[in-house]
Amino acid sequence: VTINWRRLLLGRPLRTERAAHERLTILLALPIFASDALSSVAYATEAILLQFADAHLNRSQFTNSLPISVAIIALILMVVISYRQVIYAYPGGGGSYIVAKENLGELAGLTAASSLLVDYVLTVAVSIAEGTAAALAALNQISPWFQHLEEHRVLICCALVLFVMLLNLRGVRESGIAFAVPSYLFIVSIITLIVVGVYRSVFGIPPVEAVAPPSLIPTGGVSATGLLTVFLLLRAFASGCSALTGIEAVSNGVQAFKKPEARNASVTLIILGSLLAVMFIGITYLANHYGIVPGEHLATYGGVNRHEPVVSQVARATFGTSIFYYVIQAATATILLLAANTSFAGFPRLASILAEDGYLPRYFANLGDRLAYNNGIIVLALLAIVFIVIFGGETHALLPLYTVGVFIAFTLSQAGMVSRWIKLGKLFSGSAFVNALGCCTTFLVLIVVVMSKGWVRTPEATLFHIGSVPIQEGAWIAILLMGFQMWICKSIATHYRIVNAQLAEIPIGYDKPVKHTVIVLVPSRIHRGVVHALSYARSISPDAMAVHIMFDRTKEQGLRDAWEVHGNDVPLIILDSPYRSLVGPLMDYLDAADRVRNDDIITVVLPEFVPARWWHHFLHNASGWLLRLLLFYRRDIVITSIRYYLEE
């Protein structure tokens, strides 16, 4: 039965040689590796505009989002070019971890790896939760009936995580095929939206539906008195930088591409960067053109406490509430869910590389039935579910957290590349310059993100409450988790090193045959199973002994009589057990035997019968299991269970 379920869920197992076959073309790789990055189109513009709205800026000052977006796109392109060089330098995959470890040492490598592992988990939790919220809001617009689903949001999130997990367990190809259609639908529909929108704006055609608010006062009801400070600009920039998450995944998963791996990965990366740049700047431009303020149109967009997102407003202004508007809504909700899939491509590969290096349990490197890293996939899904359940599905406050992790990884990998160029004597090459520039820029952004997101305490930044104490959004949570992850990696590495040292040392003479005593534990009744166990014991040692632990003296003579017939001259030792304990007298006897015989090993042979049906187990003593459990930590004992099978 187990086998069939497994087949049904995971499909036919694949031979190890099929691995090359299962690799991805650019067409299939793009939806897997791009969905996280592209999904940020759905929220990055909004993140910038929200900073302005929160600061009560005047509407005219909202146009500052355009230069900020341009700066972010410049950053994206720089990161893409830097990572292109990482891919060619390390075609084996591993991205920031390998680059940092090889060039900057173990600590830098683990820092990069830990921040990425934490990020992947947070990405799954956040994108599934956000995608579910967006999907429910979109369904709400179709029929109010779907409001019933709101109550079960956490459950729906968990089910979706498990669904994405299952598809990934079926192998990277299958998940790529499954997610290709919605990803391309999103790309095509957003680009259509931008093309139509820009066309209309160039020819001065007015919006189909009015989305600009009647007054210039933002939602809070306070008049626009905010000042555009440098700090605010940096904060808005940091918020927009969430668009960069997901770029790292490609360099991690080079080995998932068909040959030539490095070239295919690098082409995918460049397509990804270009799409991201076009879509991000397009949406920001249109939002500015329509004068959109985030967080308005509260009532028109679905249910409770939910503002209409900027992309939805842009689509409505461009197409009206037409069928095309709904297509964009559906595609946006889907891409948010699919962003999780990028992490499912990244986490298990990074975990397998860490496992090979001994920083994570070895089984993370095992290939499953479908040549996927099953253990990594399952652990990622479970951790994400833990986050979703803890935050009750309200994970959007976690969003800024993982910007920190991404930029730590960016900075370390670029720094590693610079160090590599120095070692190769190419410090003054163009490549080194690109990486050095990338390193400096991403480090600066990291400082901006940490400064603006880490310690600023504003009421809007409240992440969750512990009792009545508000816990603010802050880089410290991500850093805490990272530190914990690093400590785990270090401990595991230490453990493996110690174990290896112990296992490697093989003393001289250790391969001589052991001397051993064989003891058959017999019950008060000599049945077929006991006779069988006795034959086995005699076959492994000519001087086997039998031991009976006696609770009830009245049965002694019966046992001795039966032994005369079936005992086959094996000596029978009867031990009294005044307290009716099986283990106590046996232990005492084993201690004594150890002292007297001075053997290497004592083999205890247990005759056990296996009932024909599972519920029959309840009708028999579990003393075999109990003995094995209690003798487990006793050294130099081998417990051999000789099973006799009942037929009915």
Place this chain on the structure above:
Amino acid sequence: VTINWRRLLLGRPLRTERAAHERLTILLALPIFASDALSSVAYATEAILLQFADAHLNRSQFTNSLPISVAIIALILMVVISYRQVIYAYPGGGGSYIVAKENLGELAGLTAASSLLVDYVLTVAVSIAEGTAAALAALNQISPWFQHLEEHRVLICCALVLFVMLLNLRGVRESGIAFAVPSYLFIVSIITLIVVGVYRSVFGIPPVEAVAPPSLIPTGGVSATGLLTVFLLLRAFASGCSALTGIEAVSNGVQAFKKPEARNASVTLIILGSLLAVMFIGITYLANHYGIVPGEHLATYGGVNRHEPVVSQVARATFGTSIFYYVIQAATATILLLAANTSFAGFPRLASILAEDGYLPRYFANLGDRLAYNNGIIVLALLAIVFIVIFGGETHALLPLYTVGVFIAFTLSQAGMVSRWIKLGKLFSGSAFVNALGCCTTFLVLIVVVMSKGWVRTPEATLFHIGSVPIQEGAWIAILLMGFQMWICKSIATHYRIVNAQLAEIPIGYDKPVKHTVIVLVPSRIHRGVVHALSYARSISPDAMAVHIMFDRTKEQGLRDAWEVHGNDVPLIILDSPYRSLVGPLMDYLDAADRVRNDDIITVVLPEFVPARWWHHFLHNASGWLLRLLLFYRRDIVITSIRYYLEE
């Protein structure tokens, strides 16, 4: 750590020879075996009067409770005398089960046993729930603060069941000592109440507090128009018969008494019967004398929906709300709780006898650390908790149910005794007459109980609701449970018979030494543990083989090189595993080896290392456990795990 907790909770283990020492004197046995029967003094009179009140009888007709009580006492005395003969005839204990089985056959024996087992469980559930309710109501009279406890009633019930369980696990003597004081307090206080009350009534002293209601109209507010029918009298009689539960337990537990067992048990039974008769008739007389109607004084007695019990009214009329009144209240609440203890004496003994006869799992006959039948005690507590939780602590509706079971057991045991006298040729002796009369009477009562409690549908009789369908109180529930219990007993007996037949048959030549093949399963790295396992394999068979399941061909040469050094000339077989499965190729190889070598048994030696700390288990493959699990149902395989212990 386990051992220490066990010591702390259960006390020092007792030697098997101490069993005689642990037996009970009459003084200690009385509180254990009498508390169930005596506790019925707290509710039997009330059960009769409630029938009258429910039928809207005129107050003057309530005096009919006196002749009914006299009839019940006659019944009690007859049952006591009959059981006295059972005890002398079967001093080994077992009561109705043994008598019915020996004289009327297996089916009658199992019927008696099953009805008693069900009864014991119901008794624990009902008496703990009722005792808790009474105790909470009594505490409420002291301070309204205790009302907070009402919310946690089910939890308190469960805790009390576990407490009584624990005391019984500490041995029959300890539970007897613990419960002696409250039991004797109840006896002394009720008898004092009766003596003082009768004295006052004889000399015409008026009640200290008025308890008779101002009008003759019962609580319902309907005028007294009811008719005293024969059926009503029988119904009232049947309700009062709940006083007889618990008498059976003495005949079950003869072996719990000190020598001479039969005499001590019979004396205890007679004392029990006499006390019950005196107390029951006394309370009924006083209730009549004071003109008490049950279910009045709603507000004066504690909390919500709780009527003042008859005993409380009698005590108040006799002593006023004095300290002595509170003592009686406390003693009554306690005896209701202690009634459960009688079942804890009865159930495990009956279960152990059934287990010896193969009708229940054998471990019910195992003696625990303190010479108690631990498994029976624990199962009884768990089943009672299940009932309490299902009924949410509102178990009083279950009360009439177990009257049915008790009278089935009574009837069958008396019938068995009559059959025995016939076999012994003593049909016309006085003893046979007593048993025959007992048999007929209890059978008649059984019919009355079933007729009046089984199929009558009145709104008051609603036991619980399934959806909106009211489920009426009815013998059918008890009979359903009994039938289920009988089916279980029969199935278990059949299973044991089949198993015994299979185990007993020992084919000729079965005790010849087995031919066996030894296979060491080696991992890709030859470490200390593998070398150790290899030495062991060579010691149990000169032609041991080694098998490696290869996932990764790149490691083949390394393995072969290491084998040259450490393999000790044991042949190494490398099996390809194209689907990276450990079990599949191993199974195929074992099948092939089975065919080729035609051996009796294949021993698979698994080298496993045991980590120093429990959490290290997470860092290593669980393939050893997995293999054992998957090979468990494969025949003629012995799996021998050779453990190598890590030091840190």
